[in-house]
Amino acid sequence: MAxxxxxxxxxxxxxxxxxxxxxxxxxxxxxxxxxxxxxx
Numbered sequence: 001m002a003x004x005x006x007x008x009x010x011x012x013x014x015x016x017x018x019x020x021x022x023x024x025x026x027x028x029x030x031x032x033x034x035x036x037x038x039x040x
Contacts, residue, residue, distance in 0.1 A: 009033040016040070 011033030012022055022035040 010036055012036070014038065
């Protein structure tokens with residue numbers, strides 16, 4: 001991935017606190033790709 005050979009196709013990225021919004025969007029089929037939660 002660092003070399004640019006792979007593309008992850010992220011549709012959504014947000015904080016762990018926004019997990020409910022990501023799940024809602026995935027279940028509602030509003031995201032076309034992966035949802036990534038930032039855990040800090």
